[in-house]
Amino acid sequence: MQASLSASWIWPALALLAILTLTWWVYHPGLSGGFLFDDFANLPAIGASGPVTHWATFWRYITSGMADPTGRPLTLLTFLIDARNWPASPYPFKLTNVILHLCNGLLLYALLVRLGMLLDVDARRARIAAWFGCGAWLLHPLLLSTTLYIVQREAMLPATCVLAGLLLWLHGRACLRDGHLKSGPAWMIAGLGGFTLLGTLAKANGALLPMYALLIELLVLMPRHVMQSLASQRTNRVIVALFCAVPAFAILGYLAWKGVLGSIHGGHAGARPWSIGQRLLTEPRVLVDYLKLLWIPRPFTSGLFNDQFAVSTSWLHPASTLPCLLAVLALIGGAWWQRRRHPALALALLFYFAGQSLESSSIPLELYFEHRNYIPALLMFWPLGLWLADLRTLRLAKIMLLAVIPLLLAGMTHARAQVWGNVRTQALIWAHINPDSPRAQANAAEVEMGHGHPQAAAARLQKLLATEPSQTQLTFNLIGARCMAGEGLRPGDMEIALTSMRSTADVGALIAHWYERMLPVASEGRCPGLTPETLLTLIDAGLQNPNLKSAGMQQDLIYLKGLTALTMHQPDLALSDFMRALDQHVRPGMALEAAATLGSYGHPSLGLRMLDHYEQVQGNAMPPSFGMAMVHEWVLSRQRYWPHELAHLKQELTEATMSNHANATPRTSTPSPCASHCTN
Known part of the structure; x- marks a missing residue:
């Protein structure tokens, strides 16, 4: 019995170690790359008022952030791991980002195992599905442009907070269900309240943690894990209402208000060449393109250059505007309709669109950035993992897919990391992929001039x-x-x-x-x-x-x-x-x-x-x-x-x-x- 118990944990641990090692190997060529674009706008603050070597300069630096009302101080704090003055080498920053990506993979594995068990899946299948879902996410080439783009630690740290917060909340909820009326709520509030605050201090989309928790509560927990006592039920309702529902609907209400107000007034959104109404028409096309890249991945994409993405000026211009909007609505509506028959798939889809709600709706940010998929895609590959882990049918084919898909993703990501590790190659490839992007061509021209080719x-x-x-x-x-x-x-x-x-x-x-x-x-x-x-x-x-x-x-x-x-x-x-x-x-x-x-x-x-x-x-x-x-x-x-x-x-x-x-x-x-x- 003891040997069997040990084997049940040793093999999953070895499999997880293998996927983490593979991820490290895949990303390693990209560590030799340089700083890019917004890195130069944000990182020099480290030495703007002197080296951060004492409390005075520390407080000046940590409060110097201008992005979001919060200034993202948690992200600024982590940059001090890599440098205390400016200029600095990019290598330590990129190394920390990759380590953080691996840590997020570990947290994601733990969350997916927990969710699988909550769906009453047997432990072996839950661990295999979590391994696959975590591995596909870690190795996906689309997420490399988040991990190796130093300043996008702003997108990675909220993921850490979301994952840790959900795990603490689920632990506390289980304690509450077992009758622990003090420790259970404490864990739940620490997870939802504490990590929402921390995530928001890293970047504003950390505030979406309550929305993710609400989806898990509605789709996974309420139908299967009812509280055993009346006191536990009441406590859970209060916590879900205060720490999940109220923040989630407040954010959705704010986004709706911004969208209606922007559409009524029209005009351009600040310095943007489009209006809020046009942005709302364009974003469904952006989301469909994201989903295509997630499910039909390729090693080389537009990267950081998406200024050439065409704006939708009406329902029919471009022609894909209305079909993409209907596709997004169909995916959301279909996921909700099938939430009882296919809860994992419904949760993954609704989690994805919830994760995109802040940056891909009515707030006048730039139209398209790959890093916006880092958190929303956390659960994306888990439903496929659950199907592949059910070895009662098509056993050989599923085992092959469990091995081949991560390796294919690893190959594409490794090829992309090699490009990210060479500034000149990276610039020229991006310019080739984005011939109509002024940013891509200007960047390539600067690199060519830097290498002594001004005529080119x-x-x-x-x-x-x-x-x-x-x-x-x-x-x-x-x-x-x-x-x-x-x-x-x-x-x-x-x-x-x-x-x-x-x-x-x-x-x-x-x-x-x-x-x-x-x-x-x-x-x-x-x-x-x-x-x-x-x-x-x-x-x-x-x-x-x-x-x-x-x-x-x-x-x-x-x-x-x-x-x-x-x-x-x-x-x-x-x-x-x-x-x-x-x-x-x-x-x-x-x-x-x-x-x-x-x-x-x-x-x-x-x-x-x-x-x-x-x-x-x-x-x-x-x-x-x-x-x-x-x-x-x-x-x-x-x-x-x-x-x-x-x-x-x-x-x-x-x-x-x-x-x-x-x-x-x-x-x-x-x-x-x-x-x-x-x-x-």
Whole structure:
């Protein structure tokens, strides 16, 4: 009996160890890859106010997040495992992500075993099905773009919290069912309440944990596992109502309200080129495409570039809009209709659509990202595992499929990981797969320039510019490629760039980073046809663009005018532009950046005047937005961070002025124009 009991646990443990080892081997080639896109927007916060080596810098860093009202501090906290300052190596970050992916696989296995037992499946079949469901999820190629994209730890940590929270809740519910009226509710509340809070502090979609629990309660537990006593029944109802139903319906209500409001008012959603109504029409097509990639996987997909995904402008344009909407409704309705006959399949489908509800509905996020499948797909392959684990029929065929499917997924994911481990190959493959994506082509062009092939980069950019003339990322990189090739600007290049600046919907941080590279080139005459005066015409075109009228964007552009004036030896004009930029959106970070820049160019007395102007207008500063921004502002105030920085810079500029440094030769390199992207 004891030997039989040991064997029943040893073989599943070995099988699970094998799938985890295979996953590690599959992902290992991707660990040599680099940082990507949003990594550069988020990770430099680690060293923005100094190395995170003591409590003061720790609190400044942990409260610096700008995504979601919460700022995602739990995710920021885990980045400190990998680095305490910036710049840093990408390898430790990617390694931690892969380890977290493996831990999520372990938690998923435990949850699937538990769910299988709750469906009254025998223990052997439940473990085989859990092994398959967990293995297919761990090895699926679609999820690699979450795991190896460092910043998407934001999507992985909520999965950890969801899995741990559901396990604790199910444990507590079992205790309550057995009559433990104190420990049972404590475990349930810790699972649902505690891990919903933790998940939300990692990313907003962690708030969907109550919705997942409610689905499990309705589809699996209520029909089969009724509480044995009246007190247990009442306690369970109260906990489910307060910690499952109320949060779940509050989120659904909020999403519905946003959708109705957006559809009524119409218009574009902020800087997006589509309206909320168009987004709601488009997302069913996105969800169908996700499901195709999950069930008909392939090693190479569009990856991080989906800006070419066509927006649905009506029920029939594109033609797939209405069929996809009907398909999504049919899957949801069919799952609910078949919930008693096929509870595992119903739960997997409804779990998937619940997981997509926040990011694929009425909130104006970008239309398509592969990482949005990481949590929703947790249960996706488990129903197939339950069918394959039932070896009473088609025994040989099912055993073969249990082995072959994970190996096929592993092969595809390994091939994809090899691409993710090579920045140049990755960029070129993405550009080939996404020929109509401006982001993909601009990224490939930057990589080609980085490898000494500016002519190839220019040809790539010019080809897409014929159909995407408003894309500044194409026009700016084309100018950079021309300059790098040594041939200078061609007739029409600047006119194309001006056209894009006049019509672009948003330039984000692109213009600042591009200026950082190109202003020294223009001021030193290293690129025929590119001068500080021509760069100023680009800035002026942006200032007249009706899409770039936000205070932050206007501040960025005016700041760059001041920076250009400095390179043209017009310090008084630069000071005027810096002051005008500060008046757009009063922030201490911008004021200190401008003052320091004036000092670094040999004009410390003007830097002092810039600080004097800030002290005059600092009362016009906008209060921080609700959420973590308010906490961050409180931390900075408590530490007297800005007064200290202001006093320190004033002292340096005063000493420089007294030492007659104002007549020193201006520096030739350009400081980073942070403008509205500075730490506040």
